Amino acid sequence: MRFVSTRGRAAPVGIDQALSTGLAPDGGLYVPASLPDLRRSLRPGPPAAVARQVLGPYFAGSRLQGALEAICADAFRAPLALRPLRGPGDHVLELFHGPTAAFKDFAARFLAGALQRLRDEQAPTLTVLVATSGDTGAAIAAAFHDRPRTRVVVLHPDGGVSARQAHSLGCWGPRVDSLRVAGSFDDCQAMVKAVLGGRTRDPGGPLTSANSISLGRLLPQVALHAWAALEHHRVHGRALGLIVPTGNLGNALAAWIARRMGAPIGPLALATNANDTLPRLLRTGRHWPHPTLRTPANAMDVAEPSNLERLRHWVPSVDDMRTELTAQAVDDESIVATIATAAERHGLVPCPHTATALHVLQGLRRAGDRRHWAVVATAHPAKFDTVVEPVVGQRLAVPPGLQAMLARPAASTAINADAHALAARLRTLGA
Numbered sequence: 001m002r003f004v005s006t007r008g009r010a011a012p013v014g015i016d017q018a019l020s021t022g023l024a025p026d027g028g029l030y031v032p033a034s035l036p037d038l039r040r041s042l043r044p045g046p047p048a049a050v051a052r053q054v055l056g057p058y059f060a061g062s063r064l065q066g067a068l069e070a071i072c073a074d075a076f077r078a079p080l081a082l083r084p085l086r087g088p089g090d091h092v093l094e095l096f097h098g099p100t101a102a103f104k105d106f107a108a109r110f111l112a113g114a115l116q117r118l119r120d121e122q123a124p125t126l127t128v129l130v131a132t133s134g135d136t137g138a139a140i141a142a143a144f145h146d147r148p149r150t151r152v153v154v155l156h157p158d159g160g161v162s163a164r165q166a167h168s169l170g171c172w173g174p175r176v177d178s179l180r181v182a183g184s185f186d187d188c189q190a191m192v193k194a195v196l197g198g199r200t201r202d203p204g205g206p207l208t209s210a211n212s213i214s215l216g217r218l219l220p221q222v223a224l225h226a227w228a229a230l231e232h233h234r235v236h237g238r239a240l241g242l243i244v245p246t247g248n249l250g251n252a253l254a255a256w257i258a259r260r261m262g263a264p265i266g267p268l269a270l271a272t273n274a275n276d277t278l279p280r281l282l283r284t285g286r287h288w289p290h291p292t293l294r295t296p297a298n299a300m301d302v303a304e305p306s307n308l309e310r311l312r313h314w315v316p317s318v319d320d321m322r323t324e325l326t327a328q329a330v331d332d333e334s335i336v337a338t339i340a341t342a343a344e345r346h347g348l349v350p351c352p353h354t355a356t357a358l359h360v361l362q363g364l365r366r367a368g369d370r371r372h373w374a375v376v377a378t379a380h381p382a383k384f385d386t387v388v389e390p391v392v393g394q395r396l397a398v399p400p401g402l403q404a405m406l407a408r409p410a411a412s413t414a415i416n417a418d419a420h421a422l423a424a425r426l427r428t429l430g431a
C-alpha cells in the first residue's frame, strides 16, 4: 500500500515513512492511496483482532508487517465497551478505559509501538515533541514513557490546563519532561514547529512530533469504530449509527473510514462545541473558521480541524459531504444542561465532550428518529471533575487507572515562550 499527499505534489511513500513523518514535503497530509473494501471478510472479535483485520492491508510490505499483531495486542489491551442506554436503540461506546481515561490512549500506544520498532537498536534516543492543551500530551506521555530509546517533551500553557490534566502530563518519570510555558497553547505549538523546522540552534538529536496530523494517530482509531459496529451487528443484525464528539476531526474521520472499509456503520453525526466550522461548512458550503472559542468541552476547542483536509481529499464536494455525514454545534449552555440531566434521562454521567453527542442524540429522538445510535464517549467524566462535579452536585468516583496516575508524584519545569529556550532545554536533556 502506498500513501499519497492530500496536495498531490509529493512522491508516494510506504507506511513506515508516513508514520515517521508528520507533514508530507508539499505541506499536505498523508492518506492511503486507496481504502480497501473488507465488507466480505470483516469478522467481529476482540478489539485487537478487529484492529489486525482493518489495519492489515495498510501494513502489507511494511517493516512492521510481522509485528502488527504484537503492536495491536499492546495498543488495544484496555477494554472497549458498547452498552445500551435508557432509550430504545440508544447506546454508548466507551473509549475511555485506557491509562489516561481518554480515547487518544489507543492510537498513542499504537504509534509508540510502531515508532519504537522502526528504530534500530543503535539509533540515538528519539525525542517526541508535543504541544498540548491537555489530553493529547497525557496520552502520548503515557504511551511512550516505558519505551527504550525514546523520550517525550510535553509543552502546555502554564495555568491553561486543569490540575488533573497538569498532573497527568508530569507523572511519567524520567523519560517524560513536562514543560509549563509562560504563554498560550498557540505559543507552545509555535515553539515545537520552530524547533522541528530547524529554526533554532541544533537541539542535539533526532526529533519528531506526535500531533493529530500523524497518520499513526488516525488509522488505529478506525479499529475502535469497526469493533463497535461489528459487535452491534453480531447482536442486533443491523447497522449502528455513530454520534462522534469532534474537534480536529480525527475520531470522526476514522469512523467514516471504517464505514468506507465495510464496517456495518449507519449514519454518522458529528457533534462540535461552539467552534462550529464544520456545521457551517455543511450548511453554507463555505469554509470560514472563526477565532477559537473556549468552551467546557475544551479538548474540542478547535476552529480549524486539521483532518478536514483529509476528508476533502476523499469527498471534495460539500454536496457529497452532506450525504456522508451531518454536523451540529452544541453551545455551552446545552452542554451543561445535558450533563445535569443525563443520569436521569440516559443512565450515565458524561464528560463535557460526550455531552455534545448526547445532546445531538436527544434532538434526533425528538424528531422521531428510530434508528440505532451509539454516542461515542471520548473521556471519563472524572477527568473533567472541575466542570462535571459542580453541575451534577456530587463527587465522581475516580476509576482505578486514573487513581493510580493521580497517586504518582508529578513534576514540571517552567520555561519562557521562546523556541530558543526549548532548544537549550533539549540540549541539556542530551537529546
Ligand SMILES: *Cc1c(COP(=O)(O)O)cnc(C)c1O
Residues within 6 Å of the ligand: 102, 103, 104, 135, 136, 212, 245, 246, 247, 248, 249, 250, 251, 252, 299, 300, 353, 354, 378, 379
Ligand atoms: C481529542 C478529544 C476530542 C476530539 O477528537 P478529535 O479527534 O480531535 O475530533 C473529543 N473528546 C476528547 C475527550 C478528546 O480528548
